[in-house]
Amino acid sequence: MVAGVNSSVGNVGGVKIATWNVNSLRARADRVEAWLNRSDVDVLAIQETKCKDDNFPWELFENSGFEVAHFGLSQWNGVAIASRVGLDDVERTFPGQPPFGKPGADEVQEARAIAATCGGVRVWSLYVPNGRALDDPHMPYKINWLDTLRGHARQWITDDPEAQIALMGDWNIAPQDDDVWDIDLFVDGGYTHVSPAERAAFQAFLDAGFADLARPFTPGPGLYTYWDYKQLRFPKKEGMRIDFVLGSPALAARATDAFVDREERKGKGASDHAPVVVELSGP
């Protein structure tokens, strides 16, 4: 599906890209529209739309001058890409994307990955499986899902070292100890997001040649992208850095600035995630 394009706006010579887990696009519609209209982003990768196409708020994007592509199969998950610099070659799921399955039940494909070419950048909006618990069947699903994606990602830049690729979304992994507010609590408590297997799955993307485009401009400690609704995590500054923009080598060379829009986590009706914005110079 495609909405209107506003070619009179844009970041001259460069592109501003962002990722944001909105935790229901319908519940967040007013905030998302307001943010699109004030953030000056050219491309927004959205996770957790929590809807199907038939109740997706297409008008929101049209009103804001964005084209949008959506992949939603149920009330869970759901990913989208909005762009005002073109939206071509839309792809839903990556090749061989593992479905979730457990013994005795049918396998289920989930709406966790969508891609489009926007302003010359191959953009992926990714909602990595949560994992739920270290001993839950969703944990090997999470690792396998990431391993499969990473295999493709490495091949893409092997085949074309100049490829402009952004893998962005909610990775549901805190790669470094400073990416959570209390690493001892997480490790001693056997929490997900910080286990060696999860961190290895994330590190494999870096080893393959992708780079975290935001971290150099958003140093920790205490720099987070997500704060649980429960237990006053946001006002207590107890968050997690789990949303990332990973860039291919050619894209990483263009990153000039980045920030986490922490203001968007404030106030009534906020998502539990904040947008992560990366500015790219012209190619």
Add this chain to the structure above:
DNA sequence: ATGTCCCTTGGTAAGGGA
């Protein structure tokens, strides 16, 4: 400072997911 919040359903409270 939201001491959760969002989704759905033969619903109007309860279960599931994060």
